[in-house]
Amino acid sequence: MTRLDLYGPVHKGLRALLFDTAAHVARTEFANTEETVSALTSVRRARRFLEGHVEHEDHDVMPVIARLAPELFADLDADHARVTGLEQELDRIVERLEAAHAAERVVLGRKLRERFTRLVAEHVIHMEREESQANRVLWAHLTDDELAELEGKIVGSIPADELAGWLTLTLPATNLGERAGILARMSTAVPADVIDRLTSEARWLIGPDGWDATVAAVAKLRRTESIEERA
Amino acid sequence: MIPRWLSRAAGTLLAIVALPALAVALQATAAPVRLADTGLYTDGRTETLASGVLAYAPQYPLWTDGATKRRWILLPPGASIDATDPDRWVFPVGTKLWKEFSFARRVETRFMELRSDGEWTFATYAWSVDGKEATLAPPRGSKGAHTLADGTRYDLPSQSDCRACHEAHPTRVLGFGALQLSPDRDPLCFDEWDEAFLQIVANQIALGIERMQANDEEPELDVAGAASPPIVAPARATRRFVFYVNDDCVFVDGEYLVRNVPGKILWKLMRQLRAGGPCEFTNRELRLDPSLGLPPIKDNLESRLILLRKRLAEKCPDVRLVPVRRGRFALELDRDIELVERASG
Numbered sequence: 001m002t003r004l005d006l007y008g009p010v011h012k013g014l015r016a017l018l019f020d021t022a023a024h025v026a027r028t029e030f031a032n033t034e035e036t037v038s039a040l041t042s043v044r045r046a047r048r049f050l051e052g053h054v055e056h057e058d059h060d061v062m063p064v065i066a067r068l069a070p071e072l073f074a075d076l077d078a079d080h081a082r083v084t085g086l087e088q089e090l091d092r093i094v095e096r097l098e099a100a101h102a103a104e105r106v107v108l109g110r111k112l113r114e115r116f117t118r119l120v121a122e123h124v125i126h127m128e129r130e131e132s133q134a135n136r137v138l139w140a141h142l143t144d145d146e147l148a149e150l151e152g153k154i155v156g157s158i159p160a161d162e163l164a165g166w167l168t169l170t171l172p173a174t175n176l177g178e179r180a181g182i183l184a185r186m187s188t189a190v191p192a193d194v195i196d197r198l199t200s201e202a203r204w205l206i207g208p209d210g211w212d213a214t215v216a217a218v219a220k221l222r223r224t225e226s227i228e229e230r231a
Numbered sequence: 232m233i234p235r236w237l238s239r240a241a242g243t244l245l246a247i248v249a250l251p252a253l254a255v256a257l258q259a260t261a262a263p264v265r266l267a268d269t270g271l272y273t274d275g276r277t278e279t280l281a282s283g284v285l286a287y288a289p290q291y292p293l294w295t296d297g298a299t300k301r302r303w304i305l306l307p308p309g310a311s312i313d314a315t316d317p318d319r320w321v322f323p324v325g326t327k328l329w330k331e332f333s334f335a336r337r338v339e340t341r342f343m344e345l346r347s348d349g350e351w352t353f354a355t356y357a358w359s360v361d362g363k364e365a366t367l368a369p370p371r372g373s374k375g376a377h378t379l380a381d382g383t384r385y386d387l388p389s390q391s392d393c394r395a396c397h398e399a400h401p402t403r404v405l406g407f408g409a410l411q412l413s414p415d416r417d418p419l420c421f422d423e424w425d426e427a428f429l430q431i432v433a434n435q436i437a438l439g440i441e442r443m444q445a446n447d448e449e450p451e452l453d454v455a456g457a458a459s460p461p462i463v464a465p466a467r468a469t470r471r472f473v474f475y476v477n478d479d480c481v482f483v484d485g486e487y488l489v490r491n492v493p494g495k496i497l498w499k500l501m502r503q504l505r506a507g508g509p510c511e512f513t514n515r516e517l518r519l520d521p522s523l524g525l526p527p528i529k530d531n532l533e534s535r536l537i538l539l540r541k542r543l544a545e546k547c548p549d550v551r552l553v554p555v556r557r558g559r560f561a562l563e564l565d566r567d568i569e570l571v572e573r574a575s576g
Binding site: 072136 | 482486487489490493575
């Protein structure tokens with residue numbers, strides 16, 4: 001039986017974002033002002049998503065882990081502390097890059113690439129730990145309804161424009177089944193026209209064929225759930 | 232048949248020659264009956280240290296139920312320690328070491344001496360309540376020789392206990408080496424003040440837990456004023472433990488139990504027991520097991536065992552870690568256990 005995965009879809013989105021950003025930074029010629037500005041915009045965007053993600057995890061998920069598995073909480077929290085240190089270091093490099101002239105930017109750009117790659121590595125390991133070890137605990141102690149309630153609490157606390165950003169990140173990074181699951185769960189609490197507005201950019205990224213398949217999968221999922229409820 | 236006169240003569244010869252030799256040998260290996268005769272104090276008194284006796288303090292002392300400890304060493308006149316190998320100091324014959332344990336008053340002094348045959352004599356002396364004299368404790372130690380302020384019974388170790396710890400070290404001397412005596416002291420090292428402070432905090436926490444447990448145990452009355460019937464979980468025949476090898480995590484009956492080093496310890500003990508091994512274990516054997524990954528210094532083994540004991544009591548009280556005596560505990564099972572090992576998931 002497939003369990004509701006709080007981490008999986010959002011982590012897929014974050015991994016895609018981190019890998020794309022790392023690739024962007026890697027191909028940037030930092031002596032070139034325009035390319036530098038573009039790379040820094042990508043890095044700042046990635047940092048905003050990471051910050052938002054950590055905030056939701058710390059506020060809503062980590063207290064549950066702390067209650068159920070204190071030692072796992074301690075290990076994940078240590079990961080968070082290490083990653084936060086790296087992010088702060090990265091922020092300082094970005095600030096210095098913004099004020100630097102061309103020659104300095106080349107040196108700082110190399111530093112930025114190294115630090116960002118390290119950050120990606122740390123996040124990839126940490127996310128894998130959450131997906132395997134934290135999910136194991138959550139699945140053992142919470143029902144899918146309780147997990148859906150937790151997910152609803154997190155999604156409900158995100159402002160609409162920010163949520164649209166998350167959907168733009170997550171929906172194109174997930175497979176058809178996961179994408180349909182996210183939209184089906186959202187549709188129980190959010191009106192269809194709002195979902196349309198929130199997913200406009202994601203729809204464009206997925207493409208018309210991919211979106212049609214998603215809509216069909218959502219409808220099929222709803223029919224199945226409705227049959228199960230009647231039964 | 233041996234003539235009676237020959238047998239008698241042989242007996243006499245044994246009495247004349249062999250027995251005194253045996254007595255001399257025993258005397259040479261035995262510790263004095265009184266601590267005062269070991270050479271620690273001047274003129275048999277138990278207050279003033281003898282000339283040449285030097286006090287020392289290791290920078291990583293072991294925790295001993297909050298005891299205040301004092302340590303001394305005495306080398307034979309003109310002799311010195313060969314410190315060529317910093318990990319294996321060679322002590323001269325006749326070296327004597329003492330370690331005194333006090334809980335408000337002196338309770339115990341341990342003594343070791345390097346004999347001419349290259350072996351160490353180990354002895355434990357128990358102090359009289361008035362603190363005037365310490366006499367040799369029985370070779371098997373003395374259980375509950377002293378009652379601590381919190382009601383815990385304090386045991387004096389047996390000679391085999393002494394050997395169990397000391398013989399694990401190549402020099403047999405613990406706490407007196409290059410690292411432990413280094414003048415370049417570790418600034419993060421716990422000193423006695425830290426330990427005393429932590430003991431106060433731990434006592435406060437323990438008191439708080441006891442009070443909370445007392446509150447929990449008070450029956451809640453329902454509207455009608457009658458106590459609600461307790462909800463009894465259906466008894467399971469077998470406890471199912473799953474160990475996830477990748478992250479050393481243990482689940483019991485589908486619920487998280489513990490992970491990391493305490494998880495590895497529990498798994499080791501249960502596997503050993505299931506394989507028909509003994510149900511009693513020593514802290515020492517855990518410390519010596521490299522698969523548990525305990526650090527060589529400050530391994531926090533006792534804290535990890537306390538956590539494991541507490542978690543078992545919460546999640547599966549029919550599997551218990553019960554202290555047997557100092558440094559030794561038993562794994563007790565009131566149920567059958569099923570052990571499953573998984574790579575991940």
